Amino acid sequence: MKKMLLATTAAALVATGALAGGHAKEVKLGIEFGFTGPIESLTGPMAAGAELAMKEATDSGKLLDGATVIGIRADSACIDNGVAVASAERLIAEGIHGLIGADCSGVTGAVLQNVAIPNGMVMISPSATSPGLSTMEDNGLFFRTSPSDAREGQVMAEILVERGIKSIALTYTNNDYGKGLADAIESSFKAVGGEVTIVAAHEDGKADYSAEVGALASAGGDLLVVAGYLDQGGAGIIRSALDAGAWDTFGLPGGMIGDNLPATIGPDLDGSFGQIAGSQGNGIDTFVAMAEAAGFDGSSPYTPEAYDAAALFMMAMQAANSTDPADYKDKILEVANAPGEKIYPGELAKAFELIKAGTDVDYVGASAVELIGPGESAGTYRMIEVKDGKNETVGFK
């Protein structure tokens, strides 16, 4: 046993020596997503997206004169602030230079307040969309490549009006994300003259939602909008509403868009529609092809945003010529926005060269990144309709 320990230590020493010899610098980026919890089916591709950007940067050999980028995964559990904060502290202890995450809005706020701000760590979240995060005091440390739900509320209201929906019943998952999104949808839909008959919360993880559906059905409405999670109560509400014959079609905001939902509900879901942050054009097509080559699904929700979050970190570091969050945090808006040469996925090497040469860049990336206001994405949305048991993209907004 003793010998084996010795051998292992020796091997580790040699390995570290070899690494240190080959690369001048190591850049560590934390990836904190909810690998367990209510959106676990989405986080696998998201993390793979972020790691794809890191691999691209490492392989280019041009980031900070040949730095190696290492991603360290940690679990945010999505709805458990205790787990999320502990994971973030572990990442800080491992010496990360930037934190990609967290994923769900509640834990993102908790990590920002309790870990990122005290440690001066920059966070870029690909998927935290609560409007509350726009106004949270962040010392310029928090950015997101996804738009705020306030924007999603407007988009959803527009789609509802276009489809001739006059009144909706609204139910949301009882947390920061659900509440924020429900408020946004309610106020936007009322602003364009729609009627919201009831706004009721539902708890995740229950076996039976017939009481909730009974109350919603009693209030009535042309459509039931379910601002929940597809792997959790959101699916339960839809199942129960279909069983009781209360509604046939549903409005599905971002948290409900995923391949699992049509698969669990079956053909009854056909005709339901919704929207999710996502873009069209060269960027996303290139990214999906790159992801396919790397063996994961690049069109999975928030996966392009995760790639972009990682890319923004590395480009800002290159621009500041430093891995210290205090140095590069001001460069993030610079590299993300115009003016400058447009950078698409797969062109990180070119971006690093241009930045080194002192040329301005405008990162477009996979999700058409354009950061506004307090550092959040302006937001393009994919409109989705469920047809023949599949989510199909029917347009963009």
Next chain:
Amino acid sequence: MDFLNAIVALANYVLIPGIAYGSQLALGALGVTLVYGILRFSNFAHGDTMALGAMATVLMTWLFQSWGLSLGPLPTALLALPFGILFAIGLLLFTDRTVYKFYRVKKAKPVILVIVSLGITFIYNGVTRFIIGADDQNFFDGERFIISAREFKTATGLDEGLSFKTTQGITIITAIIVVALLFWFLNRTRAGKSMRAYSDNEDLALLSGINPERVVMITWMIVATLATIAGVLYGLDKSFKPFTYFQLLLPIFASAIVGGLGNPIGAIAGGFVIAFSEVTITYAWKKILVYLMPESLEPNGLVQLLSTDYKFAVSFVILLIVLLFKPTGLFKGQSV
């Protein structure tokens, strides 16, 4: 027409779900009340016994499904149910031999047994999650509906749909059969009579030559059967998820206590009282009132007494009221 619509809406959202849920609670409460009446302690492990029995049934169902066995329009789970019951009986008898017997022989106080049963709860809970996982499991097959909402609407021309799920029908029919069998057993058979005698007066029963170990064994077998049936029916009707059975403990105990602990008729009545209170208090009555009231009196609000978030609070409140004003329950049971 409006009146018919109101009746259909009431049946669809209140009566049918309430009766199905009440039957499930009644079956669970019967098990709790039997343990209390004969073994004289509150068995907190009952919820997780339901989970384990249902788990065994789910696994057998999957096996049968992989063999291509089915009952046509009925769920295959009914075929697997006897195996789940056998598993639960074995498990409870094993637990009794290894754990409860030790305390029974020592004549431990009921409160000690309650805490012991809480420990058993956590062990069962862990075993269930270890074997089948903490997630939702789907084991339903066969025809989903006896009457589906859409068909009902086209057939009758009413605005309101009525849906009656196969699982709800099975739940109600099974509950009636099981309860009838149980009462026949308790009132007509020798073993049943000896159980009741043991429950009424332990010393007198022992003096008249009743074998206590046999009574205990029969009790556990009946409890295992009831728990498995209740667990499988709940899982079929809603969904099988280990943690929800632990949450079911509260309404089940509330049912047993409201009806009168140790009294089987009380357990059934209690189950329906709790189920209907939960459903009616959290239901928004607007829809039905709109149909029934003249236009000038139609309500603007939802007419919902409590938001659905407080569903579990309802059973708590009823429990408190009963304990304060009628500690022996609606039907005379033992006081807690």
